[in-house]
Amino acid sequence: AQKVTQAQTEISVVEKEDVTLDCVYETRDTTYYLFWYKQPPSGELVFLIRRNSFDEQNEISGRYSWNFQKSTSSFNFTITASQVVDSAVYFCALSEVVQTGANNLFFGTGTRLTVIP
Amino acid sequence: NAGVTQTPKFRVLKTGQSMTLLCAQDMNHEYMYWYRQDPGMGLRLIHYSVGEGTTAKGEVPDGYNVSRLKKQNFLLGLESAAPSQTSVYFCASSPGLAGAHTQYFGPGTRLTVL
Numbered sequence: 345a346q347k348v349t350q351a352q353t354e355i356s357v358v359e360k361e362d363v364t365l366d367c368v369y370e371t372r373d374t375t376y377y378l379f380w381y382k383q384p385p386s387g388e389l390v391f392l393i394r395r396n397s398f399d400e401q402n403e404i405s406g407r408y409s410w411n412f413q414k415s416t417s418s419f420n421f422t423i424t425a426s427q428v429v430d431s432a433v434y435f436c437a438l439s440e441v442v443q444t445g446a447n448n449l450f451f452g453t454g455t456r457l458t459v460i461p
Numbered sequence: 462n463a464g465v466t467q468t469p470k471f472r473v474l475k476t477g478q479s480m481t482l483l484c485a486q487d488m489n490h491e492y493m494y495w496y497r498q499d500p501g502m503g504l505r506l507i508h509y510s511v512g513e514g515t516t517a518k519g520e521v522p523d524g525y526n527v528s529r530l531k532k533q534n535f536l537l538g539l540e541s542a543a544p545s546q547t548s549v550y551f552c553a554s555s556p557g558l559a560g561a562h563t564q565y566f567g568p569g570t571r572l573t574v575l
Contacts, residue, residue: 348503377562379563381566386568387549387568387569388568388569389504389553389569391563391564391565394562394563396562435504437503437504446492446509446511446555447555447562447564448506448519448520449496449504449506449564450503451502451504452503453501453502453503454503
């Protein structure tokens with residue numbers, strides 16, 4: 345069965361510090377997708393990134409970067425020069441195909457990031 | 462382009478009452494999903510639909526029913542609400558086979574069952 349572990353329940357950093365959110369996953373599938381979502385205090389879920397299991401290239405988007413390592417089953421998320429607006433709960437998720445094209449997303453329990461001004 | 466919308470945003474029910482949550486998407490997505498989020502937990506899949514007129518069970522379907530009579534709408538029903546169904550409910554949608562795996566979420570509905 346799919347499983348996602350986010351061992352860091354809460355993290356606090358001072359503005360402008362870098363922070364890495366850890367995500368470790370378990371799956372028997374050879375093809376799968378990994379995701380990060382942001383849930384700000386307003387409650388909605390905002391899609392950040394999708395990575396498929398065949399693409400281990402790291403990705404950078406502005407202050408955000410993601411490190412995907414199949415060897416350690418990890419998909420870590422780094423925010424560089426954190427800002428107060430980054431304060432949110434961040435969820436890592438792993439897909440399970442339930443029918444062709446349709447997926448169940450298995451979510452970790454989330455990491456609450458607080459950026460202190 | 463509103464994306465995924467959910468109605469209502471908040472609701473309080475008494476045990477045994479029924480209600481329907483409405484999800485609507487304007488992105489012409491084929492697939493739609495209902496999840497629940499409980500404190501300290503990630504989201505869990507309740508039901509999903511791969512197209513108009515089709516529905517299927519997810520991880521935690523008991524106590525819920527769904528219908529997808531129109532492609533853009535996905536309804537979640539609680540026939541006889543129980544306190545264990547107090548949760549935040551999220552609807553999501555995803556495109557057809559190309560890019561099917563990314564789900565876009567609505568703002569959520571906070572439901573309290575007394």
